[in-house]
Amino acid sequence: MQISVDVHNYMETLVGQVLANEEYVEKFDHEQLADLACLALSQLRPVYIRHDIDFLSALPEERLVTLKEYAESAVDAAVSMIVDDRRKNRQDEIPVIFSKQSFDDDVELEWFEKPILNKK
Template structure:
């Protein structure tokens, strides 16, 4: 069994359907759509399944409508983060501060740093 092949998150399918609508495809580039998908999926509870057809045949229509609504709401919330992207306002002149760690080999280890050794009998 390979999890990435045999099992998938059905919410990815629903978020993909929302993002395939012209209102998103026409207004966002590929990178932004990927960011939207990540942000939306992070807000949703995953629904892991093996086969879409088996899942959908056992799923009540009310629940499917609810899951689709959740997906739409999550994408709409993610749009605000993409539109108001703070990364666009950054300057390339970010100060870099390097710090040098100093280790004193003569200091005794803390109790949580000491290795656990088996006692010899």
């Protein structure tokens, strides 16, 4: 089994359908569309499935409409981030100064950094 082949996030399909509309394809380049997809998908709860046909046959139509609305809303929110991209007007002349060390070997790991299994 390969997860990337056998399992996928159905929300990717819905976001892809939204981004395939002419209003997005004509307005944004390939890189911006990829950014839009990432930004939109980051806002959505994933729906992992194996086969679209099995999923859709068991999914009530109202729920599918709701998922499509979520995808459209997420893309709309992502568009504002791309249009108002702060990276365009960035001034690289300002130096970045770190006031403290970013990594300290003596600091205890956060809960999400600790391994799940302890080695014996």
